[in-house]
Amino acid sequence: MTQERKVALVTGASRGIGAAIAQQLIQDGYFVVGTATSESGAEKLTTAFAENGTGAVLDVRDGAAIDALVSDIEQKYGPVLILVNNAGITKDNLLLRMSEDDWDDILNIHLKAVFRLSKRVLKGMTKARFGRIINISSVVAHFANPGQANYSAAKAGIEAFSRSLAKEMGSRQITVNCIAPGFIATEMTAELNEDIRKKMNEQVALNRFGEPQDIANAVSFLASDKASYITGTVLHVNGGLYMA
């Protein structure tokens, strides 16, 4: 059944930042399709979203799966008018020890997936003469962190990609922006030991990790009409860790 509500697609909605973004967009009145990598994760999302959305299985490394998912959404609910590219992992290592597989995997999950998903939804957005593409980058695209050459390169690539696309699509009223989170309390940062977490906190002006909701609030703004004249930018949400 085609939705009267605008359809938002949030990748990696099963946990952490993506879960908070999906819930916020539902509160904002969108119909949300949230992805997880497993059937069980997707089912949990379908149950949690009830009539306000649905879960779907997606590995963002799989181009054919991206194509099939967006076609399915378009057919069942209507065009994706808000795309939040959030899915991501880290595979940290010093470059001397970094395998080519770990380099490729991070570039595929972050940068190539953003290319594929953005390209796939543009047709629907162009037709609607409205679109919001919001890419979750990272402070490490700007602020050096040893052991994250792959991840930093991918995130910096996403930001440069977003600026080009913002220029290309602006005349259709499609905006393309990034949010660069600092240290946010999720499973991704829970892996860090207490000593590193303490050192990280000391670098943050607000002296604490952010919450997924802090990023969801920024997405809510960039998706809204209040942000209709903002495109090609990076919104830093980092508690004063890095000041652009």
Ligand code: NAP
């Ligand atoms: P998280 O809690 O570890 O959650 C990662 C999400 O991505 C999960 O929903 C996971 O799905 C999904 N995912 C992982 N690999 C995937 C793949 N190959 N295909 C599709 N989905 C995949 O991570 P997070 O901390 O919320 O991070 C979310 C985004 O924010 C990422 O892009 C990350 O780089 C960025 N970020 C995070 C921080 C931070 O401090 N946490 C800081 C800066 C930027 P499953 O549950 O099915 O595994």
